[in-house]
Amino acid sequence: MKLYTFDPAPNPQRLKMFMDYKGIEIDTHQVNFPEGEQRSDAYKAIIPTGTVPALVLNDGRVLSSVFAITQYLEAIHPEKPLLGETNEERAVVLDWNHRLFNDVFRPTGDALRNSNPAFAGRALPGALDTEQIPALAERGRAQLTHAFETLNNELGNRPFVAGESFTMADIDLLAVIKFAGWAAKMAPDESHAALHDWQARAQAAFDEGCGNT
Numbered sequence: 001m002k003l004y005t006f007d008p009a010p011n012p013q014r015l016k017m018f019m020d021y022k023g024i025e026i027d028t029h030q031v032n033f034p035e036g037e038q039r040s041d042a043y044k045a046i047i048p049t050g051t052v053p054a055l056v057l058n059d060g061r062v063l064s065s066v067f068a069i070t071q072y073l074e075a076i077h078p079e080k081p082l083l084g085e086t087n088e089e090r091a092v093v094l095d096w097n098h099r100l101f102n103d104v105f106r107p108t109g110d111a112l113r114n115s116n117p118a119f120a121g122r123a124l125p126g127a128l129d130t131e132q133i134p135a136l137a138e139r140g141r142a143q144l145t146h147a148f149e150t151l152n153n154e155l156g157n158r159p160f161v162a163g164e165s166f167t168m169a170d171i172d173l174l175a176v177i178k179f180a181g182w183a184a185k186m187a188p189d190e191s192h193a194a195l196h197d198w199q200a201r202a203q204a205a206f207d208e209g210c211g212n213t
Helices: 010-022 041-046 066-076 087-113 134-154 168-183 193-209
Strands: 002-005 028-030 054-056
Touching (some): 002 010, 010 168, 010 193, 087 134, 087 168, 134 193, 168 193
Parallel strands (some): 002 028
Antiparallel strands (some): 002 054
């Protein structure tokens, strides 16, 4: 296997946190994003989507989503499970992964890619050149405001995103809060006490799982 990634980017950051928590090591190539390696013909010959992260399996097939890569890695590295241990738990974690991607990650990406001059002419991830739509940046920020309020209300009722245990859903939310802070200049405010309390618990659980405490 070989992993193609760029650790500072938000989706690679989700995967890196997953791997760090579980102690997984894979032969890795850090794609040179500042130089545009991900948009080169050589990279797209390996990873047709032109995105990161991407995991090339031993048989040559490519997994190009964090959802798929974490499912595969959890199956071959089941220790310290992050995707649930029962059918119900797995379903709830996957549901939250999907929800957080749609409700928080995607709006943050819209806010960044439709307003930052660095993404002029390529407002969507991947190989398709697309013009920026400033209204989508504003819509993304509005969605983030709503998402933070909704999450704050829900996280007052349980210790972690998907229930009683720290999971990939918590990793996703930790990563996206950091992403929203620099990409959209937005973060939970002082009224989101439950969300701040969760963030402290989740970060402590992550650090403990990684052996950083």
